[in-house]
Amino acid sequence: MVTLKDIAREAGVSVMMVSRVVNHRYNEVSQENIDRIQSIIQKLGYIPDFSARSLSSNSSKIISVIIQGIDNPMASPYNANMLGHIISLIQARGYNAMVHFIDDYTEVTMHLRSWKSEGAIFLGTFDENIRQIQQDNQIPLIFTDSYSSVRQFINIGIDDYKGGMLAARHFLEKGHREFAVIAPHLHISQLIQQRVAGFCDTVSQAGLPIPQSHILEPYNLEETTGRLCSLPEPVTAVFSTTDLTAIQLISLLKKRGLRVPEDYSLIGFDNLLYSEFSTPALTTIAQNIGLKARYAVDTLFHYLEDDSLPARSVVLDVELVERDSVLVKIT
Amino acid sequence: MVTLKDIAREAGVSVMMVSRVVNHRYNEVSQENIDRIQSIIQKLGYIPDFSARSLSSNSSKIISVIIQGIDNPMASPYNANMLGHIISLIQARGYNAMVHFIDDYTEVTMHLRSWKSEGAIFLGTFDENIRQIQQDNQIPLIFTDSYSSVRQFINIGIDDYKGGMLAARHFLEKGHREFAVIAPHLHISQLIQQRVAGFCDTVSQAGLPIPQSHILEPYNLEETTGRLCSLPEPVTAVFSTTDLTAIQLISLLKKRGLRVPEDYSLIGFDNLLYSEFSTPALTTIAQNIGLKARYAVDTLFHYLEDDSLPARSVVLDVELVERDSVLVKIT
DNA sequence: CTGAAAGCGCTTACAG
DNA sequence: CTGAAAGCGCTTACAG
Numbered sequence: 001m002v003t004l005k006d007i008a009r010e011a012g013v014s015v016m017m018v019s020r021v022v023n024h025r026y027n028e029v030s031q032e033n034i035d036r037i038q039s040i041i042q043k044l045g046y047i048p049d050f051s052a053r054s055l056s057s058n059s060s061k062i063i064s065v066i067i068q069g070i071d072n073p074m075a076s077p078y079n080a081n082m083l084g085h086i087i088s089l090i091q092a093r094g095y096n097a098m099v100h101f102i103d104d105y106t107e108v109t110m111h112l113r114s115w116k117s118e119g120a121i122f123l124g125t126f127d128e129n130i131r132q133i134q135q136d137n138q139i140p141l142i143f144t145d146s147y148s149s150v151r152q153f154i155n156i157g158i159d160d161y162k163g164g165m166l167a168a169r170h171f172l173e174k175g176h177r178e179f180a181v182i183a184p185h186l187h188i189s190q191l192i193q194q195r196v197a198g199f200c201d202t203v204s205q206a207g208l209p210i211p212q213s214h215i216l217e218p219y220n221l222e223e224t225t226g227r228l229c230s231l232p233e234p235v236t237a238v239f240s241t242t243d244l245t246a247i248q249l250i251s252l253l254k255k256r257g258l259r260v261p262e263d264y265s266l267i268g269f270d271n272l273l274y275s276e277f278s279t280p281a282l283t284t285i286a287q288n289i290g291l292k293a294r295y296a297v298d299t300l301f302h303y304l305e306d307d308s309l310p311a312r313s314v315v316l317d318v319e320l321v322e323r324d325s326v327l328v329k330i331t
Numbered sequence: 332m333v334t335l336k337d338i339a340r341e342a343g344v345s346v347m348m349v350s351r352v353v354n355h356r357y358n359e360v361s362q363e364n365i366d367r368i369q370s371i372i373q374k375l376g377y378i379p380d381f382s383a384r385s386l387s388s389n390s391s392k393i394i395s396v397i398i399q400g401i402d403n404p405m406a407s408p409y410n411a412n413m414l415g416h417i418i419s420l421i422q423a424r425g426y427n428a429m430v431h432f433i434d435d436y437t438e439v440t441m442h443l444r445s446w447k448s449e450g451a452i453f454l455g456t457f458d459e460n461i462r463q464i465q466q467d468n469q470i471p472l473i474f475t476d477s478y479s480s481v482r483q484f485i486n487i488g489i490d491d492y493k494g495g496m497l498a499a500r501h502f503l504e505k506g507h508r509e510f511a512v513i514a515p516h517l518h519i520s521q522l523i524q525q526r527v528a529g530f531c532d533t534v535s536q537a538g539l540p541i542p543q544s545h546i547l548e549p550y551n552l553e554e555t556t557g558r559l560c561s562l563p564e565p566v567t568a569v570f571s572t573t574d575l576t577a578i579q580l581i582s583l584l585k586k587r588g589l590r591v592p593e594d595y596s597l598i599g600f601d602n603l604l605y606s607e608f609s610t611p612a613l614t615t616i617a618q619n620i621g622l623k624a625r626y627a628v629d630t631l632f633h634y635l636e637d638d639s640l641p642a643r644s645v646v647l648d649v650e651l652v653e654r655d656s657v658l659v660k661i662t
Numbered sequence: 663c664t665g666a667a668a669g670c671g672c673t674t675a676c677a678g
Numbered sequence: 679c680t681g682a683a684a685g686c687g688c689t690t691a692c693a694g
Contacts, residue, residue, distance in 0.1 A: 003687055014665045019689065030663060047444040051385035052687035055670045060382065070422070072621075074415025075604075077408065084405025087430055091401070096446070097430050099418055113378040115427070251608040273406075277582040279610035290403075334671055345681045350673065361679060383671035386686045 002046045010040050022048060050096075060116040062098050063090045063300065068124025070103045077244065077272050078289065082123055082144070085293030093301060105129035109136040119300045122146075125189055140303035142296050147190035154303070155313040156296045160191055163285040163318040164198025167239045167267040170283070170320055172206055175329030176237035176265060179203055179210050180228055182249065183241045186217040195241045195269060221245065225252040228264075236265055236329070243268035243275045243284055250278055250325070261327035271321055280324035287318050333377045341371050353379060381427075385447060393429050394421045394631065395448040399455025401434045408575065408603050409620065413454055413475070416624030424632060436460035440467040450631045453477075456520055471634035473627050478521035485634070486644040487627045491522055494616040494649040495529025498570045498598040501614070501651055503537055506660030507568035507596060510534055510541050511559055513580065514572040517548040526572045526600060552576065556583040559595075567596060567660070574599035574606045577613055581656070592658035602652055612654035623647055 007018045013033060020029050021037040029037075040046075054060040065086055067073045074080045083099065090097045095118070100111045105126060112120055119140040126133065127148040134141060134153060143155045171179065181199060186192050200210050214231060218224035228238065240246035246268035250260050260266050260280055268275055271286035295314050303309055338349045344364060351360050352368045360368075371377075385391040396417055398404045405411045414430065421428045426449075431442045436457060443451055450471040457464065458479040465472060465484060474486045502510065512530060517523050531541050545562060549555035559569065571577035577599030581591050591597050591611055599606055602617035626645050634640055 001687095005687080015688085016665055017663090020664095023689090028663070033663085047441055049386070049447070049687050050445045051382040051391065051447065052670090053689075054382035055380070055386055055672085056687075056689040058670075058689090070419060072412075072415040072419055074411045074418075077411070080405045080408070080411030080415070081403075084403040084411070087405075088401060088403055088432055091432060096442075099428050099430055101419055101422060110378055111427075114381045116380070116382065247605070247608050251610070251612070254610065274578070274605050274608075277578050277605075277609070279582070279585065281582070332671095336671080346672085347681055348679090351680095354673090359679070364679085380671050383686090384673075386688085387671075387673040389673095389686075 001049075002044045003049070004046075006044060007037065007040050007046055010044065011037050013037065022046075054116055058116070060118055061095050062115050062117050063095050064112055064115070064117040064120040065090075065097055065099045066108055066111070066120055066122045066124075066126075067099065067101050068103070068122075068126065070101045073101055073124070077274070078242075078270055079123055081272075081289045082293050085290050086121055086297060089294060089297040093297070105133060108133050112137050112139070119304055121296050121300060125191070127190060140300050140307070142300045144292065144296055145191050147194065152311045153313075154299060154311050156292055156299060156316070157191075157313070158287045158292065158316045158318050160194035160318075161198035163269055163287075164195040164200070164239070164241075165202045166198075166285055166318065166320045167269070168199045168202035168206075170267060170322070170326065171237040171239070171265065172203070172208075174265070174326055176326075177208055178233060178235040179208070179237050179239065180214040180216065180231065180235045181210070181239045181241070182216050182218060182224060182228070182245055184218055184245055186215070186241075192241050196239075199239050218245065221248055222252055225249060225256070229253075229256060229258065236263075236327070238264050238266050240266060240268050243270040243272040243282060246282055246284070246325075247274060247278050250280075250282075261325050265326040267320075267326060276323070278325075283323045283325045284321055285318050286321045288316060292316055332380075333375045334380070335377075337375060338368060338371050338377055341375065342368050344368065353377075389447070391447040391449055392426050393446050393448050394426050395443055395446070395451040396421075396428055396430045397439055397442070397451055397453045397455075397457075398430065398432050399434070399453075399457065401432045404432055404455070408605070409573075409601055410454055412603075412620045413624050416621050417452055417628060420625060420628040424628075436464065439464050443468050443470070450635055452627050452631060456522070458521060471631050471638070473631045475623065475627055476522050478525065483642045484644075485630060485642050487623055487630060487647075488522075488644070489618045489623065489647045489649050491525035491649075492529035494600055494618075495526040495531070495570070495572075496533045497529075497616055497649065497651045498600070499530045499533035499537075501598060501653070501657065502568040502570070502596065503534070505596070505657050507657075508539055509564060509566040510539070510568050510570065511545040511547065511562065511566040512541070512570045512572070513547050513549060513555060513559070513576055515549055515576055517546070517572075523572050530570050549576065552579055553583055556580060556587070560584075560587060560589070567594075567658070569595050569597050571597060571599050574601040574603040574613060574615055577615070577656075578605060578609050581609055581611075581613075592656050596657040598651075598657060607654070609656075611656045614654045614656045615652055616649050617652045618649050619647060 004015045004018045008015045087097045121142045130148045130150045145157050146155045183192050268282045268284035271284045275282035275284050335346045335349045339346045418428045452473045461479045461481045476488045477486045599613045599615035602615045606613035606615050
């Protein structure tokens, strides 16, 4: 392994001179030395040892991405997409991305500290533990899609409530009057609760309150589809709080000989790639995942550069993308 | 920050004693000391500094996952899935996963060396540079889906050729006689070339050679769909070398008023989650991504434990999953 | 512009 | 079972 020392010996200068050149502190070194040292670095193929650097300078150049769930959270296309964008952006800034899948929040601090992460971005629900995580880690922590009530924390989210609202309005405009909601993780995710609330509130305000029994949290989607189809008061419009569920639902309904949108109209949420290619193409609430990732990373580096900044959260807009999964009942 | 020294002072022992306890080398420490030191570690919330450990012991506990492509390679569901499984498995072994998106292979060595990665898993096409990468990095390197002719390298792949063969046979059995192939990245990916070869060889052996003009490499899939539909000798059966393309194709054909499988029968490759939910559900060549990831990680740790093992590659089987995208033309 | 010294937090190798 | 010494490769802080 080639070290600073090797270069120094070869160049007949001190280790410090080499260190300066490696770190581009050219104004502290004579041009002659810069040239000679650089050529020797090239020749010997020197690559800095980041762990040594981290130890001595107390700066690791590592950003951690903490993702909730340990059983392949990448099965969620949303997570996969976010992570992809985030890693790209972290790299583009010359930092390194360390990814951790975590179930138990107590592991968060361990991971962050042991590698001296300079910052972290969180995907998933850490609402209950944000305060503790903040307390234990005095580095920029960027949460996404959180609805924690902790006062000073940075969150990059979207207007989930409005998303639900837009879905409801669209159904109403198209003449629908009987609704159901399919909401995975409803009881643990405030994010989902917001989407449902936006939907239900809007429908209620139109004088069409949704019975509690029409809000379904699926464990086994096949069973839930059965419940949906045998609701005492039949529905024509179903809001699914995630596209993935909506797409699966279309397929399950078909198996029962039911058609979308003729028998059930459907609106999803997220605007995942596949929602465009399903049959029928899915009308959905679109969020801009690439933009969200960019805000998360940009915000993180913002705080890295100036940690006196006040905590500022970001709420991105959503919009309805109309495709073919909603039947027009009035013209 | 709490260090070994702090614990040692508090416990009235040497730093070495604490180090031994932290590293579970209990047979070298008296029970009394173990207990006292452990309780102090608890109390002070000691967390080891991995960069210090890496520097002094020359073992980083980092495994790098190198993914080809810098513009969000997670847009590929296959990559996302593999990465998810791989990270889970690396973590489960107490190692840390560092993820790098790379376009230029010269960066590989830099990343691997600067963090002293103990091993690396590669996703994507590095065939041209495998020899160089191996030469520069004397650690276990696990490639996936590679068809490099380098002799001593470890690859975890699937039987792509057989996959193409199975697709061809299925079409033939169902009575199809006119074929086309849609193969993204055909000219750069040997993996794709194998799938196509398996398909074309089998069809040729049945006395139905495929004209070169029927093998389409899409850049813009919409344009390619146009070409497909206006082939001088019309076809009834299309083999798409990836599910993602197949699913998009279904949707594009629909837009032209064409139906799958009535107008075009389709077989995909990968058995991605969505292939089950498309309309029609996609008949496809299934590979077991979870298993592949497991082999990659297991093999890596195999070599980590014993680097004298001979290079051994793994070829996993594939199978045809029959769904609804192939029309039966004879009974 | 240059370099010698000390230290980051840990482990290895050794002596007792 | 215990600990003092040296060192991993780098940077910080200082002196010149």
